[in-house]
Amino acid sequence: MVRVGIIGASGYAGGELVRYLLMHPKVEITYLASGTYEGRPLSDAYPSFLGQNLPLCEKYDAKHALEKADFFFQAQGNGIGMKVAPELISNGRKLIDIPADFRLKDLNQHKKFYAMNHTAPELVAESVYAISELHPKEIAKARLVANPGCYATSAILALAPLMKQKQICLGSVIVDSKSGVSGAGRSKLEVSGLFCEVNEGIKAYGVTTHRHTPEIEQELTLLAGEQVTLNFTPHLIPMNRGILSTAYASAGQGKTLPSASEMVELYKEFYAGKPFMQVLDCGKQPCTKNVLGTNFCHIGVVVDERTNRIIVTCAIDNMGKGAAGQAVQNMNLMLGFDETTGLMSPAVYP
């Protein structure tokens, strides 16, 4: 049993990590750090953990953390990973950073979008931006993994198969995403997060300015081999979990896209052997409910002959494949386990 520690255990992502890891047969949670719940059981934050065997929460202390665990997740927030990573890594521990400290290779972009100076720039270079399906080998060798953003995961998985094809116009890409509310986290107390303000309404936010834009572009650019610049528009919808990204791309100048069934086939081939990727049959559309609480990703592919455009819909759980699920998948890769270990439970439905 690998001894695992979680820094920032009382946030939504932390709690979700605990849930996944409690179901994992090869690891044991031996360390939980939470400033808010110091000295208390995590079930004070989440009574859903009553009856589970977990250590008490403690205030993060590097020395004690190093004694207690061999593998770490940081889920507390932006700016924490760069603080804790150097000491953990230099002491031979592996770390998965759930927030954004190590996602953007371009430090200027990081500074622009996160408004902070990076204090561990050398680790940015070393870390792996870890969409599990796209870089399994690099992840397996990594000491430090930057877990992708939830929106970014859905956008990249939706578009990755198109990036190496030369069929679409890279400048035409638009990603229109709709997310449940848990992505905002538990610690942000604002009027806009109140039940009554969210329930029975939808709105866009961060239009043209959302922080996940640069990581989507970074990764798609890498896949395409040339610069990808796109529009990403997130929307908040009244549900707890789930992201549906609807991605649009037009055929390149003078080209005609393959048919829908050919495109579905292309997607199925691209994701062959990837157990969490389910490309739906032609004519079917994914629903976020079907991946709720899981690490699965469902993808629907449509081609419009009238407009010569492809429309790809991609459903994930923002807390699952979009955060804790993918983090555990990455941990599996980093520890040499089968990547599905502890992750195959199907969605709670309905």
Next chain:
Amino acid sequence: MVRVGIIGASGYAGGELVRYLLMHPKVEITYLASGTYEGRPLSDAYPSFLGQNLPLCEKYDAKHALEKADFFFQAQGNGIGMKVAPELISNGRKLIDIPADFRLKDLNQHKKFYAMNHTAPELVAESVYAISELHPKEIAKARLVANPGCYATSAILALAPLMKQKQICLGSVIVDSKSGVSGAGRSKLEVSGLFCEVNEGIKAYGVTTHRHTPEIEQELTLLAGEQVTLNFTPHLIPMNRGILSTAYASAGQGKTLPSASEMVELYKEFYAGKPFMQVLDCGKQPCTKNVLGTNFCHIGVVVDERTNRIIVTCAIDNMGKGAAGQAVQNMNLMLGFDETTGLMSPAVYP
């Protein structure tokens, strides 16, 4: 007091019409047709009408309808308007058809999308496709009005100001819409409409094939003066009411779009003097909650300099501006009332 009749009173659109008309100071509901609730009070269908003064429902009978009312709404379903319109119109009554019988001027399109033969083609030519803000004069003179679809209303209102400008590439338009569930109506009993199947999930449907596509294109083509072909993608989200349409358009070849603030100004000018159209200040995004239960339409405008694309978000209540509200607004125009009569109540919030 104008005597008003509603055909199809027990569906969601019918019930919503009754609600609006009960608040209207210049009309009286004197006729309600509903096969399902024949001989019964409408409060059997909607206990929300307990305590209101309404006629009993009856089975539709043209002769009796003509005796009882001078102005009609048809809200029962597709294929009914073409049956009742000829007799009502020829007897000097005015009619607003909420479903789609008279929306598409091209009868082939109507047949293709609605799978039925039109039995009143001459009235299709005469009827006015009635986005109230765009054709108030034609509506004022009309005997027969085709009330626009809910998605179509939001898409057209979002894009109309751009159609006469020659700044955008007409071929670049994408409309990604998100709707509450009431649009499916009350009579369609399918597993997919059950609470548990809808709640906590989002999915796209009718991708590239939705029936509102041709009416959006018909109207935008008319406004632009040249053919507009676009992608329209509707999504179902877990709420009762509201549509948010997110529309994308790119600058025309070699052109640069005006700035966001200029674009907001352009929209404000376009909709000046239109009391239900609220173009939000630069940087603000509309939320469907703010128009719930009303005939208002809130619009947000963003321009992305990086991609040279405009993103317009448009929030309406699918049952209000998207159906019964706009129908009453059209009735006001047809009867020579101020267009806001009976329609100014603000949204129920939260």
Next chain:
Amino acid sequence: MVRVGIIGASGYAGGELVRYLLMHPKVEITYLASGTYEGRPLSDAYPSFLGQNLPLCEKYDAKHALEKADFFFQAQGNGIGMKVAPELISNGRKLIDIPADFRLKDLNQHKKFYAMNHTAPELVAESVYAISELHPKEIAKARLVANPGCYATSAILALAPLMKQKQICLGSVIVDSKSGVSGAGRSKLEVSGLFCEVNEGIKAYGVTTHRHTPEIEQELTLLAGEQVTLNFTPHLIPMNRGILSTAYASAGQGKTLPSASEMVELYKEFYAGKPFMQVLDCGKQPCTKNVLGTNFCHIGVVVDERTNRIIVTCAIDNMGKGAAGQAVQNMNLMLGFDETTGLMSPAVYP
């Protein structure tokens, strides 16, 4: 047109008052006080008011308030009414206090449940606890009205017809209430109010200790003519608006309750001539949806012969009959208008 002022306009109850008053044909909103939105339009707090004609918000100032309006609502919070009432009342204004400053006649109870000293005890004695249906004459003559609590309104309306009957055992009364979340208001920012914490869950709170208990007991005791002590258990459920109270009472020692149909009749008689009270026919159950956004109250009555117990269910909108709706009904009574003026719009459904 009576000039009306609202103190605490930017809270949920304040916003809801504005909504009702905008629909009212005989009053004009001439004064809006809100510390948070001082100098700004109320549409900054509630974009649902865009397009409405309203004064700017200002910081409460008694002198200015007296200049601007003749009738006031206080909706800001507990402890404010006792501060503003003396000056407003002594200057000939009438005031309806939505929170709890003037509800409890027993100042010890007030102190116990609200943890504050009362600074206007003489006005407590004068004020009328105003369930509109029970004390219309006193309300009509009042200068100062204590608007009842939302839960209290539903409980009292459910049980009032039984209190003068000597059929039930007064000691057997239990009220189990379920409420939407808007009752918590907009200014209370706690983790427990976040969308994700409320959605998809139900819990009881304030069991045996909720503040509305003493006002329910005070009013029922008054009606019964002897002390009523009961259990009141509120629950939060994942919806914005609505309270359903399920009240239980057993037959008195050695007595047998009338049949269900007799009890329904008794309730119908009790509320005869009360336009907002809808006692449902035998066998029907009220749903909060049917009163959403309104001042209506729907009541269902069942008698269980097996247990000799009556079960009364009472549905109101906590923001309507439970707050702003009843306040406007009380204003109508105080101003000599028909009590239904501006209040007859049916629920927004669905």
Next chain:
Amino acid sequence: MVRVGIIGASGYAGGELVRYLLMHPKVEITYLASGTYEGRPLSDAYPSFLGQNLPLCEKYDAKHALEKADFFFQAQGNGIGMKVAPELISNGRKLIDIPADFRLKDLNQHKKFYAMNHTAPELVAESVYAISELHPKEIAKARLVANPGCYATSAILALAPLMKQKQICLGSVIVDSKSGVSGAGRSKLEVSGLFCEVNEGIKAYGVTTHRHTPEIEQELTLLAGEQVTLNFTPHLIPMNRGILSTAYASAGQGKTLPSASEMVELYKEFYAGKPFMQVLDCGKQPCTKNVLGTNFCHIGVVVDERTNRIIVTCAIDNMGKGAAGQAVQNMNLMLGFDETTGLMSPAVYP
């Protein structure tokens, strides 16, 4: 690996059983019967099962079922268990019946509440009504288990510890329950089940007549050793899963109830060693969210000294401890596994 078959796999309870059993390390699903999905993968009914290893659905055939599996669950509906049980049992198979065929020992009650004649009355006598915590030994020896109803489970678990105490008046018991909507199942297509009809509303139903009443009374009578007659009032609330039952009982004539903390202690002792039963500390209230998707049961206990009444709140997942979870727990007991096997995953939160 025990070979397990599910009859009625495509309903909500069937799908939930599949989910639990896929997480179970000691059984294998080898047989799935569903008339609706005959010859198709279960992922056609629930795309959440894409990527899982499951047999195709087939039409139920006893001979084939007997070949394929050694242990069965029947989840199709009332009236099916009595048909399939005799052959399965007589061929040495064990069966857990999720619906109500074997719950009521009194066949007259069964006939009265389920309107059908029982065709396997001898098995009714043999079967065990299986609240796992109350009758583990009988369950371990049973060939045929009647899985309790969801409401009944919550009511019985809430009240069981009080039944042997002689402190409460048995005639005073009231159970007011609130349930998510999944209990209505997937096959019942009625207007009242549509998303828009359920969302944003609450209502009671089956007041004094609900089918779970007799099984609650049967079991509590057994525990108390004398007849218990009570009121049970179910309510539908707008969420997918979860039941909160609020149970009330008064002290017996001339008696005073123990204090709240003593009562909490009494409950903790009663459920000591029962891993799924979590009696909350004094002052805490359970929320259904904390048990969502699990077999856990959270209980809160309050005593009101003013009214000498105890109020017990009990939260379960109606699909978990209220159906499939308890069924798997019972299977564990019947197969000699630890009762927690495959059932310890915590709730998906938020």
